[in-house]
Amino acid sequence: MKFSLSNLEHFFVSLLFFLLTVDNKFLPPLLVLIFVINLIKFDKRSFIARIRSSWKYYSIFVILFFALSLSIFWTEDLKSGFDGIERRFFFVVAPFLFLNIELTYKKLIFYLKMYILGTMLASSFFLVNGILEFMSIYSPNIKYPFYAFLFIFSTIMDDFEVHRAYFSVSVLLSIVFLFGNILLFKRIKWLMIFYFIIIVLLFQSKMSILILISIFSAIFVIFFIKGNYKFKIIISVFFLSVLFLTGLIMKKRFDTMLRNIHRIDLVNGGGSTIERIQYFNSAITLINRNYWGYGIGDVKDEMSNMIHELNYKKLAINNVGDPHNEFLNVFLISGCLGFGVLLLLFWKLFKYSFLYKNWILFSVVWIFFCSCMTESYLSRQGGILPFLIFSCLLYRIKIPATPHVLINNKDDK
DSSP states (O other), X not given: OHHHHHHHHHHHHHHHHHHTTSOOTTHHHHHHHHHHHHHHTOOHHHHHHHHHHHHHHHXXXXXXXXXXXXXXXXXXXXXXXXXXXXXXXXXXXHHHHHHHSOOOHHHHHHHHHHHHHHHHHHHHHHHHHHHHHHHHHOOXXXXXXXXXXXXXXXXXXXXXXXXXXXXXXXXXXHHHHHTSSOOSOHHHHHHHHHHHHHHHHHHTOHHHHHHHHHHHHHHHHHHHHHSOHHHHHHHHHHHHHXXXXXXXXXXXXXXXXXXXXXXXXTTTOOSHHHHHHHHHHHXXXXXXXXXXXXXXXXXXXXXXXXXXXXXXXXHHHSOOOOOSOHHHHHHHHHHHHHHHHHHHHHHHHHHHHHHTTOHHHHHHHHHHHHHHHHSOGGGSHHHHHHHHHHHHHHHHSOOOOOTHHHHOOTTOO
16 A cells, blocks of 8 residues: 555656646645645654754744744735735645655656756747747848847746746756756756756846856856866856857847936836836835834735835836735735744755755755845745745755766766
């Protein structure tokens, strides 16, 4: 019976990783199925041993959940508040679940391969759709066809209700995993890495591109130091090619922001950069008025009121009441307490990964940390699940991320 349940658990976890790239309605039922299987095959000794070894990590998620949930007592919009608690219940369930599933190094590698495969297929789907759409509108009269091509990819995901910033995080995670010991063939690894880089650049999420540059800068330095003379030339050419492509593709994306940086109009101005500044100012003003938070259900209304008060005219029209920053969002919900716990969570993960030289985990946490600067990443299912799942599993099992994985692979064919 246990053998069959283990196989069933392995199947559903594999399916979860395959579908995890694109946030969809299948993920919660899959988690429920995995949870039920865990309860059926529950082993008290193994569970206690895993919790004891991971309690310092797991307890912070529990504390963060209760810190956010307690704010329901001073929330006026109870319906919105309980919806927020329901989403964040993953803070307790997901770590519990993925600290308790049967996990070996071989299984983890397989799950990550499934995740990379899912990301590859989803990326290819969006890429093909973008190319077909461009071909359908192409005309010799288009003055700047390259920019028209880029514009299509900046909006292609809207048709499928996929958030490009969240999807770009999935692609970045796949790049990081490929730098681990995931695939045997280094040439295939480099081709997949290059393909994913193109995907991140095409979808033009500003923060994702900055994260990409930061990761590759660190990788370039490490590989340049560790590699032989021939590889130093190869990695230098590769790195310079990435920078060239980044500059070429992102010139249009950053052009408007850079041209207007000295004359920003916060009242009438538009664009994602100005909107982020407006959201930031609104959130900081609210925080300065109340250091203990407004409650888990009232942030949207408070933000909307502040945006009108500060007379941000364009933002007020399409305002969603989201500060677009997870740290500010948590501060607005539960004040200093929740904000402190969230910082402690990231500090613990960074510290653990650095002390134990778990560079794959460090890179994953870095991606999530940066993403939380421009999105309320841990307030949506599409952000909560990847963060909790990958941090849990990579906390349990370390994946090597040393240069020889891509430099001196003797098994390469």
